[in-house]
Amino acid sequence: MLADGLIVAFGRKPILMSIVRKAYITLEVMQPFLFNTYDSPGMTHIDDMMEVTKGTEFDLMPEITQAKTDEGLTDICRTMIFSIREYLLNEDPKTIPIAQKRLRIKRLVYNIFRAIIAYFILRWFYGFMVNYIEEAAAN
CATH class of the missing domain: 1.20.5 (Single alpha-helices involved in coiled-coils or other helix-helix interfaces)
Structure with a gap:
């Protein structure tokens, strides 16, 4: 608030509180996903699913192998953040x-x-x- 006050004193539009507000809203939106543990049979029994789908068009091995790498996790997180920004915060990509x-x-x-x-x-x-x-x- 003090920084926005200084910005207004110099004749500019206050922006810092809106940035803080957007960060707060983003954390509120992500809170259920960050602090809850969900039971997902697709992930708890992933080994069984991979054996059943091996060699078919539904083979999950390439996607799961990529997701376990650092680049895959970075890509997943980047996609999640950009999607939150675009769809939940309604910001232009x-x-x-x-x-x-x-x-x-x-x-x-x-x-x-x-x-x-x-x-x-x-x-x-x-x-x-x-x-x-x-x-x-x-x-």
Whole structure:
């Protein structure tokens, strides 16, 4: 709220609370899936199903094998997040590349800021150590 107040003071449209609100709504939508355990016979008896469907057009082995890899899980999570964004939050998928570009720019600015802070801390520490060594050598 304070940041939005500063944004309004500079004559811009407040946006931060709407972002926080969307994140909260997203977590509320996903809460039943994140914190509940569902009994799914298709997954608890997956080995039996794979044996029955092996060699048929309903063979599940390629999909299950892919889902167990890191790339498969990443792809599944990406699909889930984009689907939530599109269907539950009613956001246009065309804005994703713009949002990704903005995120890259913000990360770059953040990393530059961190590097500047690290530089000043190291410079201060180096000056402190040089003074300490000079004082120790003088005594």
